[in-house]
Amino acid sequence: MATIRDVAKQAGVSVATVSRVLNSNGYVNNETKKKVDEAIRQLNYKPNAVARSLYKKTSKTIGLIVPDIVNPFFPELARAVEDTAHKKGYNVFFCNTDENVEKEEHYLEILLQKYVDGVIVASNTLTAEKVKELNIPVVSIDRKITAEIPTVVVKNKEGAQKATSYLKEIGCERIAHLRGPHHIDNANERADGYLEEVGSAPWFQSSYIADGNYVMKTAIQATVELLERHPEIDGIFAANDVMAIGAVKAAHRIGKMVPEELAIIGFDGISMAEATTPELTTIAQPIYDMGTAVTDLLVKLIEKKPVERTFLELKVELIERESTRKQNNNKGGREHGAKDHSSRQY
Structure with a gap:
């Protein structure tokens, strides 16, 4: 050489x-x-890339740390980050932590050894103190760490309210919720949005909420148990699309027809939601826009350019598909939820 x-x-x-x-x-x-x-x-x-980075005080690389590569939301987000970084002359190191604190700390150490210029994190465990110790720009995506750390999220609570309200609009009278992990802010915000809509209803019971933990297998089992315990449930709001797909599979397993007997709506807007049968109604996050925005923000911080806003909360969009019936407040005259790709932004 x-x-x-x-x-x-x-x-x-x-x-x-x-x-x-x-x-x-x-x-x-x-x-x-x-x-x-x-x-x-x-x-x-x-x-020698390391030698040049030491000389120039920059490596033109950034780190992206995500908690679960199996969840399609994060690969779609990573694509946007990589596209945007490439346009700006940066390469991306991709790290998957599996929600493991030790793996997260290990990856942070490796990224520092690689002299990355900054890091994008989707983390439930990273603290403000740890971020300060890194001594490089850090931005948070999808989850908030502290008010001091620049962050890009969506209107989680508002989106959850709209999902639950929509189920009521189309005639659902007993609406359950598959929630995400209790230690994740966006899962709690989505559960709060659901409760805002139905928590005071005379029919509401706390057992209408089941832990799906953002995992399809867990959501399938939780949905089966929900429907066996409460056969009257005719609508489910799942806090992410992966769990909503699990709910559809569970309904099929126990012979419950979707959407005729059970309407199901998810949250995220992943591409897989269009590949299911029936296609999934969802509250869609602008995933690509989120990846673009968080990368733009990080690069500005790295290059010491002016940043107008360090907290971005993007709107979500209701996308109506086959897993919910067409709007019809006459419960006796519900129609099959044929394809309806109309959308509403909130």
Whole structure:
């Protein structure tokens, strides 16, 4: 493998001159620069990335830490982050923690060793103190850490209210909720939105809320138990699309027809929601916009550019599909929820 000394020898110049060409630092006349560039091409020289990052005080790389790569929301988010970072001249290190604190700390150490310029995190465990210790820009996506850390989220509570209200509008009279983990802010906000809509209803029982933990397998079992315990349930709001798909599978397993006997709505707007049978009605997050916004924010912080807002709360959108029946307040005359791709923004 060629070294910077080999390039200098081939071009007939000093190592310092090659360094100035590589780093665009200091004057080098055009003829000399051409000789160095030609030597680099002939020798297929690859500069040491770590050495250059130490010299330039930047590596043009960022880290992206997510809690669950199995959840389709995060790969879709990662795609937006990578696209945006690439356009801005940055590469992305992708890390999956599996909700494991030790893995998260391990990845943070590795990212620091790689001299990343900043980190995007979706974390339930990272503290403000830890972020301060990193001594590089950090932004949070999907989940809030503290008010001091720049964050991009969506209107979770409002979206949950709209999901539950929509189920009421189409005639559902007993609405259950598959909630996410209790230690995750957005899961609690979505549960709060559900309770705002039905918590004071005379029919409401706390046992209408089941823990799905944002996991399909868990949601299938939780839904089976819900429907066996409360056969009167005719609507389910699941706090993410993965659990909503699990609810559809559970209904099929016990012979409950969706949407004729049970309307189901999710939250996220992942692409998989259109591939299910029936297609899933959902409260869609602007996933790509979230990834773009959080990456823009991080790069501005890295490059010390002005940042107008450090907390972004984006709107969500109701997308009506086949897993909910068409709006009809006459319970006896419900129609099958045929495809309806109309949408409402909130």
